[in-house]
Amino acid sequence: MEKQSGSNARGRIGDIAPKLAELTDDVLFGDIWERPELSKRDRSLITVAALVALNRTEQMRFHIPRAIENGVTKEEVIELITHLAFYSGWPTAMSALAMARELLGSQPA
Numbered sequence: 054m055e056k057q058s059g060s061n062a063r064g065r066i067g068d069i070a071p072k073l074a075e076l077t078d079d080v081l082f083g084d085i086w087e088r089p090e091l092s093k094r095d096r097s098l099i100t101v102a103a104l105v106a107l108n109r110t111e112q113m114r115f116h117i118p119r120a121i122e123n124g125v126t127k128e129e130v131i132e133l134i135t136h137l138a139f140y141s142g143w144p145t146a147m148s149a150l151a152m153a154r155e156l157l158g159s160q161p162a
Contacts, residue, residue: 097116101117110148117156137149
């Protein structure tokens with residue numbers, strides 16, 4: 054039986070990039086995200102911070118809701134973005150905030 058990772062890359066990109074889908078499901082989410090040295094909550098905070106700093110807003114569509122599922126609060130997502138405005142730049146923070154508003158709504162949890 055195949056291990057389920059929760060990312061479903063095979064369903065989303067498997068038709069065009071089957072190897073990348075396999076690596077995403079099996080290695081990234083099936084192995085790296087499952088390592089016990091960091092909690093999934095911590096991994097989500099790190100991942101969202103990296104996406105904010107690198108201005109990768111499209112990937113936030115997957116990772117911000119996943120962060121909420123992993124125990125990160127809406128307030129923590131907004132605080133993370135606010136904090137990074139001073140380290141990764143104002144434009145990256147503003148872009149991330151627009152995406153967070155879209156994904157989380159304007160009302161705090």
